[in-house]
Amino acid sequence: MAEVRTAMIEFHPGLILILGGLLVSFLPNRPRQVVMVVAPLLAIAAALSIESGMMRTLPFINGMELVWLKADALSLGFAFIFSVMALLGNVYSLHINHAGESAAAMFYAGGSIGAVLAGDWLTLIFFWESLAISSVFLIWNKKDARAIAAGFRYILVHMMGGNLLLAGIFLKISGGSFTVAALTTAVPDTAYWLILLGVSINAAIPPLHAWLTDAYPEATITGSVFMCSYTSKVAVYALIRLFPGSQLLIWVGVIMAIYGVIFAVLENDIRRLLSYHIISQVGFMVAGAGIGTEMAINGAVALAFSNIIYKSLLFMGAGAVIDATGRRKLTQLGGLYRKMPLVAMFFGIGAFSISGVPFTAGFVSKALELNAAAANGMPTVELLLYLAGIGTFLSIAFKLNYLMFYGPDNGIEVKEIPKNMYVAMAGGAFLCILYGVLPNLLYSRLPFAVDYAPYTLDHVISTLQLMLGAFVVFWVLLPKLHTHDVISIDTDWFYRKPFAVFVDATVKLVCAIRDWFGERGWDTLHKMTPLFANPLKWAYQHGVEPEAQSPAPAVYQEDKYRFPVGLTVLLTVVMFVVTAAYIWV
Amino acid sequence: MTEKNKRVLIVSVVIIVLSVLLEALFVHPHGHYWYHTFLSFDAFFGFIGCLVLILVAKIPVRSLVERDEDYYGGGENGND
Numbered sequence: 288m289a290e291v292r293t294a295m296i297e298f299h300p301g302l303i304l305i306l307g308g309l310l311v312s313f314l315p316n317r318p319r320q321v322v323m324v325v326a327p328l329l330a331i332a333a334a335l336s337i338e339s340g341m342m343r344t345l346p347f348i349n350g351m352e353l354v355w356l357k358a359d360a361l362s363l364g365f366a367f368i369f370s371v372m373a374l375l376g377n378v379y380s381l382h383i384n385h386a387g388e389s390a391a392a393m394f395y396a397g398g399s400i401g402a403v404l405a406g407d408w409l410t411l412i413f414f415w416e417s418l419a420i421s422s423v424f425l426i427w428n429k430k431d432a433r434a435i436a437a438g439f440r441y442i443l444v445h446m447m448g449g450n451l452l453l454a455g456i457f458l459k460i461s462g463g464s465f466t467v468a469a470l471t472t473a474v475p476d477t478a479y480w481l482i483l484l485g486v487s488i489n490a491a492i493p494p495l496h497a498w499l500t501d502a503y504p505e506a507t508i509t510g511s512v513f514m515c516s517y518t519s520k521v522a523v524y525a526l527i528r529l530f531p532g533s534q535l536l537i538w539v540g541v542i543m544a545i546y547g548v549i550f551a552v553l554e555n556d557i558r559r560l561l562s563y564h565i566i567s568q569v570g571f572m573v574a575g576a577g578i579g580t581e582m583a584i585n586g587a588v589a590l591a592f593s594n595i596i597y598k599s600l601l602f603m604g605a606g607a608v609i610d611a612t613g614r615r616k617l618t619q620l621g622g623l624y625r626k627m628p629l630v631a632m633f634f635g636i637g638a639f640s641i642s643g644v645p646f647t648a649g650f651v652s653k654a655l656e657l658n659a660a661a662a663n664g665m666p667t668v669e670l671l672l673y674l675a676g677i678g679t680f681l682s683i684a685f686k687l688n689y690l691m692f693y694g695p696d697n698g699i700e701v702k703e704i705p706k707n708m709y710v711a712m713a714g715g716a717f718l719c720i721l722y723g724v725l726p727n728l729l730y731s732r733l734p735f736a737v738d739y740a741p742y743t744l745d746h747v748i749s750t751l752q753l754m755l756g757a758f759v760v761f762w763v764l765l766p767k768l769h770t771h772d773v774i775s776i777d778t779d780w781f782y783r784k785p786f787a788v789f790v791d792a793t794v795k796l797v798c799a800i801r802d803w804f805g806e807r808g809w810d811t812l813h814k815m816t817p818l819f820a821n822p823l824k825w826a827y828q829h830g831v832e833p834e835a836q837s838p839a840p841a842v843y844q845e846d847k848y849r850f851p852v853g854l855t856v857l858l859t860v861v862m863f864v865v866t867a868a869y870i871w872v
Numbered sequence: 873m874t875e876k877n878k879r880v881l882i883v884s885v886v887i888i889v890l891s892v893l894l895e896a897l898f899v900h901p902h903g904h905y906w907y908h909t910f911l912s913f914d915a916f917f918g919f920i921g922c923l924v925l926i927l928v929a930k931i932p933v934r935s936l937v938e939r940d941e942d943y944y945g946g947g948e949n950g951n952d
Binding site: 661756773 | 877880881884885888891892894895898899900902903904905907908912913914915916917919920923925926928929930933934937938939940941943944
């Protein structure tokens with residue numbers, strides 16, 4: 288057994304998924320499906336077999352060593368849940384029969400694991416950039432005009448974030464620090480701000496968050512299930528790793544948590560509504576990283592862990608609805624409970640889980656975070672995060688759930704969805720409840736020892752009261768909460784409207800200048816051509832005597848005045864031989 | 873408001889009242905701040921919080937951010 292264990296240790300779970308992605312990209316349909324299931328299973332096994340404190344290096348230039356695998360409790364927790372998510376996501380997309388998308392999804396998942404296990408800055412930035420590059424294909428593969436435009440905006444924003452991070456990393460490396468470690472200088476330097484900004488873009492911190500709510504609703508149904516799980520959680524990992532206890536992040540997180548739920552109240556597109564809740568949920572985690580105590584970091588990791596499960600479950604449910612009905616707006620949906628009972632049930636479990644209802648993963652993880660804020664002497668932070676939690680009840684457990692499945696029936700025709708989607712949703716729902724009922728399974732994967740019992744009578748009653756208090760308002764105001772066929776603009780407005788006008792105007796100006804010079808140049812050329820058509824004629828007019836023996840002196844014979852082609856070739860060959868001789872001899 | 877809607881509302885309020893009774897009888901008051909021990913605080917917070925979120929979203933925020941669906945151009949195909 289010991290030998291088996293050592294042998295397995297050598298596998299990096301991220302590289303297993305990336306290799307799987309390579310296989311998937313050329314295998315035919317059946318074997319591809321096998322790889323899509325087996326590779327994540329192997330990755331889970333590999334993630335479980337890595338021991339905390341393990342390190343693997345590779346020699347690199349200038350005597351530096353790439354630490355491509357460095358495991359501790361924090362990174363292992365993330366690597367494990369990322370591998371589990373790869374399995375759920377791949378099962379959900381088994382039917383798509385599109386090698387490119389399946390491969391992109393696996394590269395994306397593998398890159399995320401690579402980033403959390405990276406021990407040095409260069410490995411981190413390598414995998415970090417690979418996330419954006421692989422995930423953009425999950426958007427583009429939808430292939431309609433909106434998706435393609437959204438994909439371009441997505442990749443541009445991420446390239447900018449990646450470059451900011453890279454600039455910060457260059458400063459770090461040239462300053463002599465090569466390993467990824469917390470940036471806890473007394474006075475934040477340039478590298479600190481550059482890295483924070485780069486990570487903030489991926490963490491979707493407002494006002495840098497609009498790429499998320501812009502792109503995720505436009506991705507393919509299967510792609511958005513992956514996207515909601517990885518990019519922002521890798522950024523949460525980076526914030527916990529690099530900026531634990533940064534006071535700034537506490538308030539940034541609180542603002543995020545509330546910003547997301549307020550925009551979600553207005554939203555009509557179901558996946559965009561869920562995307563706003565990613566921002567809200569990541570806000571909880573960012574605040575946890577900012578508080579920085581052992582309990583708060585445990586809370587942030589627990590939330591990231593369970594968020595991956597229930598958020599992907601919600602995206603799977605929403606995707607199933609879109610797949611079955613072809614509709615994505617709440618105004619067009621309603622009363623699907625009878626037509627899609629299983630999807631309604633799984634979505635309901637995800638919706639209650641994200642809201643933190645007892646016996647779900649959300650309950651046991653959100654409690655940890657709120658308790659950490661209170662224990663750290665921050666009642667305002669606790670209450671504001673608690674308020675954001677009400678918004679989650681309101682928008683997902685009540686509004687989205689009700690308007691999609693239980694509201695007035697719109698007489699929608701529903702087509703059958705693939706079986707594998709049900710399997711994946713059942714898996715996600717099972718994990719939501721498993722971790723909710725047995726919280727120690729979750730707590731044992733957290734970076735620090737947990738001394739907290741979520742299931743006290745007090746706490747369960749509090750949650751029940753909070754939920755019902757909010758429900759009364761929801762039920763009374765329900766007519767006001769019905770959405771309309773409108774959209775909400777967000778900070779992407781700045782680069783989609785004024786910046787677009789600016790780019791457009793700049794391009795037009797440059798074109799105008801080029802055209803003006805082009806026309807003048809063309810005119811001049813036209814006027815000059817006759818002068819050079821026959822140099823002899825011009826020469827005779829200007830006092831050169833014609834040669835006496837020439838019968839037709841005014842006719843210009845080109846060959847008389849230029850070298851034969853052969854001479855040029857000869858010179859070229861000679862030059863080549865001389866150069867070659869110079870180099871080799 | 874229909875009969876059914878009223879019934880749902882009454883049941884919710886009854887459960888809240890019962891939960892407050894349960895809290896008063898069986899929960900030993902403990903916590904970091906006053907609101908952790910304040911009886912029925914969570915029901916009030918849920919009620920008021922939900923109202924505040926809806927009002928903030930539906931009045932000031934909505935008037936700022938709401939646009940027509942084709943605001944960014946029909947096909948959203950680049951800047952053309």
